[in-house]
Amino acid sequence: MKKTTQLRNIISSNKLEKIMESHNALSAKIVEKVGFKGIWASGLSISASLGVRDNNEASWTQVLDVLEFMSDATSIPILLDGDTGYGNFNNARRLVKKLEQRQIAGVCIEDKLFPKTNSFIRGETQPLADIDEFCGKIKAMKDSQLDEDFIVVSRVEAFIAGWGLTEALKRAEAYRKAGTDAILIHSKRTDSLEIESFMKEWGNRLPVVIVPTKYYSVPTERFREMGISLVIWANHNLRASIRAMEETSRQIYSDESIINVEPYITPLEHVFRLQDEEELAKAEQRYLKSYRNSPPRGTQND
Numbered sequence: 001m002k003k004t005t006q007l008r009n010i011i012s013s014n015k016l017e018k019i020m021e022s023h024n025a026l027s028a029k030i031v032e033k034v035g036f037k038g039i040w041a042s043g044l045s046i047s048a049s050l051g052v053r054d055n056n057e058a059s060w061t062q063v064l065d066v067l068e069f070m071s072d073a074t075s076i077p078i079l080l081d082g083d084t085g086y087g088n089f090n091n092a093r094r095l096v097k098k099l100e101q102r103q104i105a106g107v108c109i110e111d112k113l114f115p116k117t118n119s120f121i122r123g124e125t126q127p128l129a130d131i132d133e134f135c136g137k138i139k140a141m142k143d144s145q146l147d148e149d150f151i152v153v154s155r156v157e158a159f160i161a162g163w164g165l166t167e168a169l170k171r172a173e174a175y176r177k178a179g180t181d182a183i184l185i186h187s188k189r190t191d192s193l194e195i196e197s198f199m200k201e202w203g204n205r206l207p208v209v210i211v212p213t214k215y216y217s218v219p220t221e222r223f224r225e226m227g228i229s230l231v232i233w234a235n236h237n238l239r240a241s242i243r244a245m246e247e248t249s250r251q252i253y254s255d256e257s258i259i260n261v262e263p264y265i266t267p268l269e270h271v272f273r274l275q276d277e278e279e280l281a282k283a284e285q286r287y288l289k290s291y292r293n294s295p296p297r298g299t300q301n302d
């Protein structure tokens with residue numbers, strides 16, 4: 001099934017679905033292998049893994065390059081965190097075109113200004129996009145997609161920026177009318193009060209996506225009861241790998257040896273498996289057979 005259709009099925013299913021963050025092809029492969037149906041290509045995680053801030057310091061084409069590796073390496077759909085769409089409607093619709101060319105299944109855009117700042121950094125000082133301008137961006141993106149199943153998710157940052165429920169609902173409704181496929185309602189609270197209040201008023205006008213990074217202790221069952229469509233676990237592979245790399249590097253540095261880390265790190269064989277070395281070995285049998293079976297030059301007995 002096409003990746004776009006897979007993502008459309010995920011978003012429109014009446015069950016609670018979950019997707020997991022990846023920031024490169026390796027983490028994307030791992031997310032697929034453990035059983036997730038989809039991937040969140042997180043802006044925070046991709047920028048952090050490139051060594052830059054989540055402020056559009058990585059250009060959109062640099063993000064595309066990462067996505068191409070992620071997409072080539074996996075068969076489940078990728079939803080890109082497209083920040084603000086990297087400019088106005090024109091930049092955003094060109095983004096859609098380039099994403100479709102790489103079999104990216106959908107993109108989420110947020111109603112802030114370019115260059116954006118991560119929602120958990122001084123959220124209340126962040127200006128929101130003009131509603132009409134943002135609606136024009138959504139329309140341009142939907143009008144430009146070639147595959148009817150490509151998904152545009154619109155992310156409402158009203159709670160993040162310190163506005164209330166009325167503003168959040170007003171924006172979500174405007175984005176619905178502009179043709180978005182789903183609403184991501186974001187919150188930086190450590191409980192789910194904002195999300196609950198939104199869901200009560202919103203009903204099921206369109207599927208709702210959440211990112212419970214700060215309200216992680218709310219049971220997933222609660223999201224199911226609220227009628228949430230999709231949960232994004234947005235940065236946990238990045239954070240897990242930072243911890244693992246820091247601990248390993250520190251240990252090796254202080255021991256001046258690798259002996260103490262060996263039992264705790266992934267065996268090389270597992271790395272090769274993730275890279276699908278086996279496929280290359282089989283292909284060599286097929287395509288390089290006669291060459292591989294002949295002894296190396298200079299060792300033949302003449």
Ligand code: SPV
Pocket residue numbers: 042043044045081118119120211213234235
């Ligand atoms: C991301 O993963 O980059 C997100 C989600 O946008 S958050 O960091 O929670 O804003």
Ligand code: MG
Pocket residue numbers: 042043044081083
């Ligand atoms: Mg982001």
